[in-house]
Amino acid sequence: MSIIEKLNAIEINPTELCNLTCSFCPRAYDYPNQNLHMTPETAKIIRSHVDELGFTGRVAIVGKGEPTLAKHFEEITNIFSENRTYTLLLTSNGKWLFDKYPHIFEKYDYVRYDVYDTAYDPNGNSKQRINALRHRKRLEKKFPNIYIQFKPDYGWDHERTYCLDTRAGSIGEKVEPSPNPCTLPQRRLLIDWNGDYNLCCHDWKHKLVFGNVREETIVEYINHNQTLIHYRETLMKPNSRRCLTPCSECPAG
Numbered sequence: 001m002s003i004i005e006k007l008n009a010i011e012i013n014p015t016e017l018c019n020l021t022c023s024f025c026p027r028a029y030d031y032p033n034q035n036l037h038m039t040p041e042t043a044k045i046i047r048s049h050v051d052e053l054g055f056t057g058r059v060a061i062v063g064k065g066e067p068t069l070a071k072h073f074e075e076i077t078n079i080f081s082e083n084r085t086y087t088l089l090l091t092s093n094g095k096w097l098f099d100k101y102p103h104i105f106e107k108y109d110y111v112r113y114d115v116y117d118t119a120y121d122p123n124g125n126s127k128q129r130i131n132a133l134r135h136r137k138r139l140e141k142k143f144p145n146i147y148i149q150f151k152p153d154y155g156w157d158h159e160r161t162y163c164l165d166t167r168a169g170s171i172g173e174k175v176e177p178s179p180n181p182c183t184l185p186q187r188r189l190l191i192d193w194n195g196d197y198n199l200c201c202h203d204w205k206h207k208l209v210f211g212n213v214r215e216e217t218i219v220e221y222i223n224h225n226q227t228l229i230h231y232r233e234t235l236m237k238p239n240s241r242r243c244l245t246p247c248s249e250c251p252a253g
Contacts, residue, residue: 003222003232009188010050010218011201012080013063014038015070016193019095022116023156026170026204031064037071038193042213043079046191049218050086060089063193064204068096070193074104081107102143110145118152123160128152169249170204177241178251185232189218197221199231199246206246 016036021028050059059080061067067090070076081088090104091112097104105111120135121128136148154161156172166172190198195213210227221228231247234240241247 003186004053004219006183006186007055007189007222008057009060010046010055010057010086011060011062011188011190012038012043012046012076013065013190013192013198014043014061014067014073014076015063015065017069018065018093019069020066020093020116022153024153024161024171026167028156029171031170031204036193038076038195040072040075040079042193042195043072043076045195045213046218047079049213050080053218055086058087058089059084060091062089062091062201063190066093066095068092068101074101077104077107098139105143105145108145110147111143112147112149113139115148115150116153118154120150121152121160122150124152165202165252166249167204168202168206168246168252174249175251177248179239179241181238182235182241182247182250182252184252185228185235189222197225197228202250202252203246205249208245 014037016032016034018027018033025031027033061076061080067073077090087109088107089110089112090108091114093114093116097111097113115135118124119128120132122132123129132150139146139148152160166175184200184202188200190201191213192198192207196209197211197213197216199208199210211221211225216225231244234244235247241250
């Protein structure tokens with residue numbers, strides 16, 4: 001299988017703005033909330049690269065901010081939704097999703113709605129469980145392609161708070177890196193709001209930049225970018241993360 005064939009997801013960060021500061025997110029610590037947004041021009045360049053690739057995997061409008069806060073959210077949605085060969089996903093915490101953009105659902109194959117409010121907890125007390133059940137039923141009836149995940153935020157140290165990991169050293173205490181090989185740079189591609197190619201979704205601390213969509217197409221980047229190739233090949237070896245930034249602080253995988 002070629003390296004192009006291994007790619008199954010292209011993740012796009014349309015904005016650096018978020019309306020929340022969840023305890024398990026770097027935004028609750030020192031990650032800045034910035035008024036930075038992807039332009040339609042950048043989105044069109046990415047779309048042309050995706051089409052050149054003949055991509056049939058998943059294009060996800062996700063990233064480090066809340067997508068519905070992106071200045072050109074609806075236009076970016078239209079750019080990626082028309083005549084596509086891939087699956088289109090949106091991930092949102094719900095900000096403006098239901099009030100301002102309820103019509104946007106039909107443009108996506110599925111919308112993942114992450115609920116962080118502790119009022120909705122399928123594993124909580126009776127009131128929280130009822131709230132979660134009613135919330136799910138109401139939204140699933142109205143939006144058949146919605147996928148709801150309840151992740152109540154009780155605080156970083158609470159046993160019921162949904163926690164991914166340290167985001168490669170961005171939050172929590174320093175931990176030992178996983179000894180396992182990492183296939184993320186082979187399977188996923190992360191493109192920032194300004195068109196930069198970033199290493200992966202876990203790198204909030206350093207935000208390594210390996211290139212830009214204006215300088216390299218996705219095909220060129222995957223096949224010929226020497227920095228990406230070095231990371232990809234190194235990370236396939238066991239106990240290899242210690243010599244790479246930010247992988248030396250990443251327990252994921």
